Amino acid sequence: NLTFSEYPFLKELGLEEQNLGVYHSGEWIGNGPIFTSLNPHNNKPVAQIKMGSSQDYEDCIKAMEAEKEKWMLLPMPQRGEIVRQIGEALRAKKDALGSLISLEMGKIKSEGDGEVQEYIDICDMAVGLSRTIDGKVLQSERPGHFMMETWNPLGLIGVITAFNFPVAVSGWNAAIALVCGNVMVWKGASSTTLCTIATAKIVNEVLKKNGFNSVHTVCNGGGATIGEQFIQDKRLQLISFTGSTEIGVRISTEVHKRFGRTILELGGNNACVVMDDADLDLALKASTFAAVGTAGQRCTSLRRLIIHESVYDQVRDKLVKVYGSIKIGNPLEQGTLMGPLHTKGAIKEYEEGLEAIKSQGGQIIYGGSRIEGDGNYVHPTLVEIDGNADIVKTELFVPILYLIKFKTLEEAIQLNNCVPQGLSSSLFTKNLQNYFKWVGPTGSDCGIVNCNIGPSGAEIGGAFGGEKETGGGRESGSDSWKQYMRRSTCTVNFSNSLPLAQGVKFDV
């Protein structure tokens, strides 16, 4: 009773009713358990995947090791040229892949397309990097000496991504890591395995044409076994992980125990502060997209709207009206603004979260219930609550937005910073004094600090990530590439004598 044939774009992406979830050495295989991918719109099965086994993982690593040198020794601009072709291949499949993301994850089609665009954009950026990554020449204190920094690839890296951005986040890692000369193994979230396979097919077709069969391997696996292998494997120099803080702590501890590197993109608990001088229409639009978009399932989703007391009632009343107009439904249908939650488990999180909210004095002023039917639909929800309540400090990965009142900017900043997470934040103001306080040392403590735009929907050109329980990692733009390379400080003596640094004498 698979619904595969109802969606022609699946065939276009090279998917079948029965798929294999592991790729290395130019072939798709799979010797693990069978997994069924569901459509969150109706919980009907779409297609099946034979996932990876422990041995499949081992074979991925062996194949990567065998091909690693050839890839590392290819000049960076040539690797960039291959990544450029990957971007082109994604452009050609953008519509189909965007539809698959929408079908399997549940985000609206425009956001699905946007995710593919995000991958394309990071490919473009990586191509540029492949011609511009440089190393410093440093001043030596010794005569006849030359000092420089070189950057080399790490080698093998592991990328573990989450269901909510099943394509774009792998792209942030792949495009940069590949240009930097690494070979990678990717494990996507089980519930979005079709997205993982379809993306990896596009990427690997290009790599294969260029003579590379194990530079971008894939090892999907149900349960924790494959993930555990990633974490414990000394051959993986870097683990890039996007997911919960709970798992992130474990990854951090275990990988650092073996002196591996990590990039962690964990929970967020993002706030938006609306000052009394803010453009309220702008704040309202931005907040609605950030809280309701992706049904509140972005790491950067808006969770806390911190509103100045003088405009509080006005913002709240307008927000209730806007929430009433949000079109909820099949994410593949044009005009829908909010799709279903990704899983049934998320409905439970939503319902349990609401119970906790009520028991801690929160008032539900809009929504607050699931929508009966086969799909994982809930009403986007507005809650009035004290910003210091315990539940407000927990990340609920569902469309619940807290409305919190404040009097002074200092108080708003305290509220913004009082949660354990530190991913994204934004301030709505026209006042420069407020703005520079917000971005300064006593301002927002997040990795993303915006003004007059919402906390979500970051561009790829900036470094993406956050502080505190968010994990401290930075991916995507700016100088995030450094995390995928190792730096060597190289001193060359081109004289005939051996002066020692710091004037040390050691005559033999």
Ligand code: UN1
């Ligand atoms: C995530 O939620 O894991 O900034 C990533 C954004 C997107 C990426 C979100 N560009 O909302």
